[in-house]
Amino acid sequence: NAGVTQTPKFQVLKTGQSMTLQCAQDMNHNSMYWYRQDPGMGLRLIYYSASEGTTDKGEVPNGYNVSRLNKREFSLRLESAAPSQTSVYFCASSEGPSRSTDTQYFGPGTRLTVL
């Protein structure tokens, strides 16, 4: 089992460009999450999906959109990247349905720089 995989591992964008971060899990989990990690800030939840076809905003959703394509895949899109979105992005999944108690399994992260 690969667990949670993320692509790409690294990306450099110019301000205003768009891109999609991909995430897939092979654990048959119901819930999936996107977090961002900034130096000295811990992780902050951007969006989550409790099941296929549903998505909900987290703590810092502005500037992002998500798609739960199917049970395995959850993508994060930046429509018009800004320097403030320079961060490390982590995808995670959990068995569900309780996001407050379930163990979350994290991918290796995508390091995004916006110039």
Place this chain on the structure above:
Amino acid sequence: AQSVTQLDSQVPVFEEAPVELRCNYSSSVSVYLFWYVQYPNQGLQLLLKYLSGSTLVKGINGFEAEFNKSQTSFHLRKPSVHISDTAEYFCAVSSPYGGSQGNLIFGKGTKLSVKP
């Protein structure tokens, strides 16, 4: 709303010494508590979690934590650390209620550096 404070941003310690990483939380409702570890250039993985029951929780790699409701703390301990424990450790809190309170709220992290 919940919040988490990790009191030390960096903790240096010698190999085979004991270590305690401190975590305090703030919440007006009951909580669930977690410790996650992040090794260099990797994602986070769960060390242990407190949901209910015994306040002393044992996790992987010899770590344990104690939930202290009166002091609103959930400190992580290990009696003897190894070089391989060098990593960043995150305390997190959630609650059984819906909405944003059900989300995991992470502390800012504590970097544990184990020296030979």
